[in-house]
Amino acid sequence: MLEINQNQKEFWNGPGGEAWVTGQETLDSAMRPVTDVLLKAADVKSTDRVTDIGCGTGETTLEIARHAASALGVDVSAPMLALAKERAEQAGLSNVQFEQRDVQTEELQADATLAMSRFGVMFFEDSVAAFANIRRQMVSDGRLCFACWKTPRENTWVSLPMSIVRQHVQDDTPPDPHAPGPFAFADDTRVRSILEEAGWKDVELNPVEFDMAWGESPEAAAHGLIERGPLRRIFVGDPSISEETKQAIIKGIQDALPPSDGGIFLKGAIWIVTAKAG
Ligand SMILES: C[S@@+](CC[C@H](N)C(=O)[O-])C[C@H]1O[C@@H](n2cnc3c(N)ncnc32)[C@H](O)[C@@H]1O
Numbered sequence: 236m237l238e239i240n241q242n243q244k245e246f247w248n249g250p251g252g253e254a255w256v257t258g259q260e261t262l263d264s265a266m267r268p269v270t271d272v273l274l275k276a277a278d279v280k281s282t283d284r285v286t287d288i289g290c291g292t293g294e295t296t297l298e299i300a301r302h303a304a305s306a307l308g309v310d311v312s313a314p315m316l317a318l319a320k321e322r323a324e325q326a327g328l329s330n331v332q333f334e335q336r337d338v339q340t341e342e343l344q345a346d347a348t349l350a351m352s353r354f355g356v357m358f359f360e361d362s363v364a365a366f367a368n369i370r371r372q373m374v375s376d377g378r379l380c381f382a383c384w385k386t387p388r389e390n391t392w393v394s395l396p397m398s399i400v401r402q403h404v405q406d407d408t409p410p411d412p413h414a415p416g417p418f419a420f421a422d423d424t425r426v427r428s429i430l431e432e433a434g435w436k437d438v439e440l441n442p443v444e445f446d447m448a449w450g451e452s453p454e455a456a457a458h459g460l461i462e463r464g465p466l467r468r469i470f471v472g473d474p475s476i477s478e479e480t481k482q483a484i485i486k487g488i489q490d491a492l493p494p495s496d497g498g499i500f501l502k503g504a505i506w507i508v509t510a511k512a513g
Pocket residue numbers: 240243247288289290291292293294309310311312315336337338339352353354355356358359
């Protein structure tokens with residue numbers, strides 16, 4: 236029998252975690268606009284005890300620890316947490332901790348005043364159970380603030396490369412839009428109903444768009460989309476696709492990327508979601 240969230244635990248302790256550890260600097264710099272908008276929406280206070288949900292390699296936990304009383308980053312990925320701990324030591328931050336926990340089922344931080352996350356909440360098998368677990372462990376006037384992706388269609392960093400892939404590879408299996416994964420929270424009605432069912436109040440979703448940096452040149456951007464983006468599943472995870480097809484996809488993407496002096500930027504579209512525990 237599979238344990239709860241087993242597929243995600245394997246992915247984030249395997250290829251997913253590896254891609255985020257090796258790409259940490261590039262990913263954090265590409266997502267800097269998200270971190271900024273998230274921190275502003277979270278309105279962190281110097282008295283806050285913050286839990287960072289699915290904290291990964293710790294960028295937002297470290298950033299928040301600079302403004303709050305304390306920050307705890309929780310995640311299922313051992314390699315990502317190891318890098319997060321290393322970064323906290325290097326930064327000399329003594330009010331930050333990292334723990335390996337499944338947010339859906341395990342103890343987090345008692346009496347947290349703020350639960351926040353940058354893209355760490357879309358991977359639960361049972362999202363209502365996970366958000367109820369987070370809420371149970373907060374003070375009665377605790378706040379929730381997280382960023383999640385809107386649909387792949389609205390995110391050019393996904394839709395552009397995938398339109399090229401579809402010219403070369405036939406994939407007839409329609410994806411389940413609600414399955415645990417980066418786009419599982421794209422539907423605002425669904426997010427609202429998950430949070431309300433888990434007991435959260437005053438749920439608000441605000442759309443934000445930003446420019447995501449993918450590299451200095453079309454070649455670098457295509458490489459990034461393969462190493463850390465939506466093409467990874469096809470290039471690294473699907474042995475049935477020939478080398479010739481992969482090269483044709485890379486060329487198609489390089490030709491389609493908008494030329495720019497300052498680097499290659501593709502549109503990211505997210506929700507910033509806020510709610511109150513009571
Ligand atoms: C897309 S990454 C985002 C990481 C980090 N928040 C960031 O922005 O750099 C998603 C994270 O959620 C974590 N995650 C997935 N399921 C989880 C669960 N059930 N409990 C805790 N963390 C989980 C993964 O291990 C991964 O680090």
